[in-house]
Amino acid sequence: MKVSSHEMVPEHEIIPGDEIPFLLEKYGIKIQQFPKLLISDPLVIEVGAKVGDIVKITRKSQTAGETVYFRLVVSNSV
Structure with a gap:
């Protein structure tokens, strides 16, 4: 089963x-200032992201409609 197919998993x-x-x-930041997402994360693997990629995560919200987050993909040794 694909992890992304679960209804609780954001895009x-x-x-x-x-x-x-x-x-x-x-956002007036440097790339290293993004929150991190490990390369071993199941969704990182599923979308095919590599170390150094920025992943956009779109979550549904009952109050805001949807919210967008960004994460920097890093190696497991960080």
Whole structure:
């Protein structure tokens, strides 16, 4: 069974590399300041993300409609 098919799992997608500079500028941060997501995470594996990728996580919210989070994929040794 795919982990992403469970109703409680939010949507995960890889941000294209050419969009990352705009994201960094928008939030005024450096790439290392993003919250981390381990390369061994089942959803990271499922979407095919690699170390250094930024993953966009879109969660449904009863109060806000939906919320978006970003995570930097890191190796397990971090």
